[in-house]
Amino acid sequence: MKNSYNTKGISEYINKNREEFQQKLLSEAVNVASNIEGILKEGNIDLLKNAQRLVLYVVENKKDELIAFANEEGIAWAKYSLTLAFKLEWVHAIRRSLWHFIRLYDGLNDESNITENFFEWEEKVNDGIDEFLNSFFISYSQYKDELILSQRKLVEHLSVPIIPVSQTVAVLPLIGTFDSYRMDIIEEKVLTDISKLRILTIIFDLSGISDMDEVTIAHFQKVLIGINLMGVKSVITGLRPDLVRKMVHLGIDLASFTETKGTLQQTLNNYLS
Numbered sequence: 001m002k003n004s005y006n007t008k009g010i011s012e013y014i015n016k017n018r019e020e021f022q023q024k025l026l027s028e029a030v031n032v033a034s035n036i037e038g039i040l041k042e043g044n045i046d047l048l049k050n051a052q053r054l055v056l057y058v059v060e061n062k063k064d065e066l067i068a069f070a071n072e073e074g075i076a077w078a079k080y081s082l083t084l085a086f087k088l089e090w091v092h093a094i095r096r097s098l099w100h101f102i103r104l105y106d107g108l109n110d111e112s113n114i115t116e117n118f119f120e121w122e123e124k125v126n127d128g129i130d131e132f133l134n135s136f137f138i139s140y141s142q143y144k145d146e147l148i149l150s151q152r153k154l155v156e157h158l159s160v161p162i163i164p165v166s167q168t169v170a171v172l173p174l175i176g177t178f179d180s181y182r183m184d185i186i187e188e189k190v191l192t193d194i195s196k197l198r199i200l201t202i203i204f205d206l207s208g209i210s211d212m213d214e215v216t217i218a219h220f221q222k223v224l225i226g227i228n229l230m231g232v233k234s235v236i237t238g239l240r241p242d243l244v245r246k247m248v249h250l251g252i253d254l255a256s257f258t259e260t261k262g263t264l265q266q267t268l269n270n271y272l273s
Helices: 003-016 018-028 036-043 047-059 063-079 084-108 118-158 180-196 214-229 241-250 264-272
Strands: 169-178 201-212 233-237 259-261
Touching: 003 018, 003 047, 003 084, 018 047, 018 084, 036 047, 036 063, 047 063, 047 084, 047 118, 063 118, 084 118, 169 180, 169 264, 180 214, 201 214, 201 241, 201 264, 214 233, 214 241, 233 264, 259 264
Parallel strands: 169 201, 201 233, 233 259
Antiparallel strands: none
C-alpha cells in the first residue's frame, strides 16, 4: 500500500484543480451557493477557502488541526447566528465533492491503490468529516449556551434594582418566584452595591414574592448574615403569611441579624422622616 503517496498526490491534485473543485462543490450545495456572498459579508466566513482547508486536513489526516478548525468555525457560526442548515448542506457537499475528486484521481493514476484500499480511505474520509461536524456542533452549542447564560445573568442583574432613597438608605423590591440561581445574583448584586453606594441600611420589600423554596430561604438567610457582617443594617418588609409560616416551620430566625416591618411605606416613614 502506498498510502502516504496517495495522500500527498490527492492533496496536490485538489490544489492544482482548485477551481474545478469549487465549481463541483457549488453545484452540490445549491442553497448555500446562492447565499455564499451573504455569509461572507455577515460573518466574514469564506466558505470556499474554508472548504479547501477542511478537505486537506481530512486527506492529510491532520486531526488536531481539523478539530481546532472545527471549534473555530463553530464559534464563528454561533457568534453571527448563521443558519445551521446551510452548514450541514455545505459539509455534506464537501464530502461528496471530495469523493468525486478521489475517484478522478484514482482513474488518472494507476499506482494510486485507492480502489484496493477503499475501506481504509472510506474510514479516513468519512471519519474525518464526521469528526469535524461533531467538534463544530459541540463548539457551536457551548458558545450559544455561554451566550444565553451571560444574557440571563444580565437580565437578572437588571431585575435586581437597588434604589437609593437617601444618601445611606436603599430599597430592593423583589418580585416573582425565586430560586437558588436568582438568589446568587441577589447576593452578588447586594454585597457589591452596598459597598459601592456606601449604604448603611437596605430595605428588602418582599410583598411581590410569590414563593421561595426551603433552599432559597436558607440562602436568603445567608445573604442577610453577609450584609450584617459588612456593618450594614437590613430591614425586611411585606412578608406574606404563607412565607412566614414556611420560615417558622424551618426554624429560620431572622431577628438576630435583621429587622422586620409590616409595609414598605411604614419603613420609609421611619427612616426618611
